Amino acid sequence: LAGPPSPPGQDPHGWRVPVDCVRANELCAAEPSCSSRYRTLRQCLAGRDRNTMLANKECQAALEVLQESPLYDCRCKRGMKKELQCLQIYWSIHLGLTEGEEFYEASPYEPVTSRLSDIFRLASIFSGMDPATNSKSNHCLDAAKACNLNDNCKRLRSGYISTCSKEISAIEHCSRRKCHKALRQFFDRVPSEYTYRLLFCSCKDQACAERRRQTIVPSCSYEDKEKPNCLDLRNMCRTDHLCRSRLADFHTNCQASSQSLTSCPGDNYQACLGSYAGLIAGFDMTPNYVDASTTSITISPWCSCKGSGNMEEECEKFLQDFTENPCLRNAIQAFGNGTDVNLSP
């Protein structure tokens, strides 16, 4: 079971928890030296890469001052008020400093400290049964029923389903943009004990797995006429603050690691599943189950590595973080089985 919740202001490793970037921005604005340096740095970063920036004395000085300000370590919370503004402030500093061409970027979001077990506890309260013992039923159907019994979940679920299946014209199958927005609202505003059950239910037959695959209305939110190249898709995602942040968060929390038992960073399944769900709203980077197979779980965004030229290796590496990621797969299976890692405090 999960350890006791950490005391406020500290994360499990004893480091101080940074303030969010909106607050940090306010703190900086109240202080004349900070605000002027921040302005200078933003001008330095505009349209220049890290190295040219560091060559400039004034920029260098601004950077050194700002390293001591709360702006430097600030983070954002998923689904917080003014999330977009927060991410904008975050990337205004980090864009020029973390090198755009980095394969993995650090997440601008606060680390997730809760555990899957917390969800299971809540889940058994509302369903009145232990999900682990209830092996014969269709878990995905149960999840849909549970969602329908909750007003908020039901409202936002039927909201995105009707938006995503509304046919616009013979050519335009649906409004993808509106569908993504409605999905984002669903995953941001509905508690994860509902959303995860829908998204990560375990299946023993094809009908169940098909229901699981259909959860996000893939014909609108996922599939497209053509499959773009994955690196092209990544570049497009990185031009958008929100998509970039969610992708960085996925890479931070689901990156397969050989140093942990579960292959997940810090053995934290909850964090990986949360970042995965966060990506679904992430515009064209939305991942999904590629088929209704019950034996193997394969996840992928809607892209391929065709046409990668000399970057094929990098493209495959990017794609494999979805298709062949032991951390993600273990996390989904652990959720489906109702098991979490036992952590010694």
Place this chain on the structure above:
Amino acid sequence: AAFGLYFPRKEYSENVYIDQLAGMPLLRIHALRDSHGEAAHFHLCQNLIISRARSHENHWFQIREKTGLLYLSKSLDREDFNMLSVGNWMPLSKVMLYVFLSSHPFQEKECDSATRTTVFLSLINATAPVCSSLTARQLCFTEMDLSFHIKENKPPGTFHQLQLPSVHHLCQNLSISYKLLAAEGMPFRYNENTTGVSVTQRLDREERERYELIAKCTVREGFREMQVEVPFLVNVLDEDDSPPFLPNGTDTADAVVEFNRKEGTVLATLTVYDADTTPIYPLESSRKKYTGTIITDDPWISETFRVEHIFDEIHFSPNGSQVRGTQHEYKLVLNKSISVTEHRSFQLDVLVNDTEFHGPERSVMLHFNVSILPVSIQFPNMTYQFTVNRNAERFAQIGKICIENCMKFRGVNITYKLLSHNVSCYPVSILQGREDKWGSLYVNDSSVLRRPECKEIQYTIQATDKQSRKHTKTLLTIVLEGTLLKKEEDCPDSCAVSKHHAECEECGGLGVLTGRCQWRQGSGKGITTNYSTCTPSIKTCPDGTCDVIESKDPAVCPQDCTSGNIIGGHGKGTGNVGIKSGHGICYCFPRQNCYCEKDDIKEQLCDDVCKTVI
């Protein structure tokens, strides 16, 4: 010359422990050459990048300029460690530094050469483990995959050293030896003395683009022996060294413009192959590298046609192993709609140019035999005759008027017009379909139908091409037939309002042909496109499209045209218009809601009382 020296891998990684001594070697970086005689010089950027955008001046790491050996120049104590860990969230702290490469000695400590590789150093919050506690895997290889890229057509050279400098330095009493397996016949060699791996000849990506070998490591400690094998991969990087060529030598295609004259029409496609790969991003720059230009002095041709270029990855199999290549497609496309009177034939040449290939055969010429045929605007050799029942109501659809081949036309706009002879009897009108292909005849004034003096009405129909103003005429005869039925009272305007078979066929409504609505009996199975409903004409309503006549009045066919609420089990039509499928019987109140429901009122069964014969 564009490339110069380069690194055979993008990233290197190694662990650094607290209190390791100055002089400790960490890892070896290699560079490959672009031309003979180049010598590599390595250089570190004097900033350590700590994750999350912090940086710190580098006091601890240095690189040997000539050999590429990265080593610890100052011991990293606990205080240094804590300082470098600030801002790191993960339990594992990492610092990143860039190594730069130049063919001449570095003059100043600049930090902005294009050729660089990244080194990740994991700072481990512990003293270095003793050799006996390390596994064979840890003694032999780092965590990173052994995966390299080598550019084609470049001179041979050493690109990796299997032995780990740190392990070799610390665990000198262990015997660690390496072997490269599956290397027979491959252009790679392992040197036992240096543990270096080199490429022995120029590689050709178009021959083979991936080599998979195995690195085997044997650790001996006294009588104990341990072995580890890991994959050793080499990818060959592509450069533009192949000219374009034509599959089967086909460089000519016919492009005929006849009925389809619309802007954007693809007339013909010719394909060009290239053994080189073409990245599809950034798309525009790849398009610019492989151009297709129409060669012409005629401004009319350059205005009327354009060439569209798309490309796709394909696979070639020279000597068994698969390599990627590119298929370029050049499509001749109409840049504007062409008038029906236009008539000419010519050859249109397109020059395809592989701009980055440096050889004589960098371009091919494609030929399109273009024939633009005129099309005639004429009615088929006949006059039209339609019979209309005197009981037909307003918006009843009588028939379609179409010039020859009208359904094949695209990009030709034909307008149909009725010119009447006898002005007093004028019951029908014509409406244009959305694509301007045909005209639909419908009853516009049903009171005229009822007038006894109107029996046979003559019209002239004129069809005009909008662009050329060319027109043609034919005769249309409308014969009125049938006897007038008495109009039922209390009947609604719209057939769609009736929800039962009997009341449907008793009444008329807008759009009916014979004075009575028609009942469509559905299959009655679930939500189906074949639902039961009452309609003015089964032929046109519901048929899934809200046509021009139906859209004139919402009472004609709400089943195809409604945009209001539909209550009950249903599926909406395209663009949220109409009822595509419904449950049971669907009926509508025009301008209000539609309902789809099962008809539950069944005839009462004969009970025991009724069976009893007195």
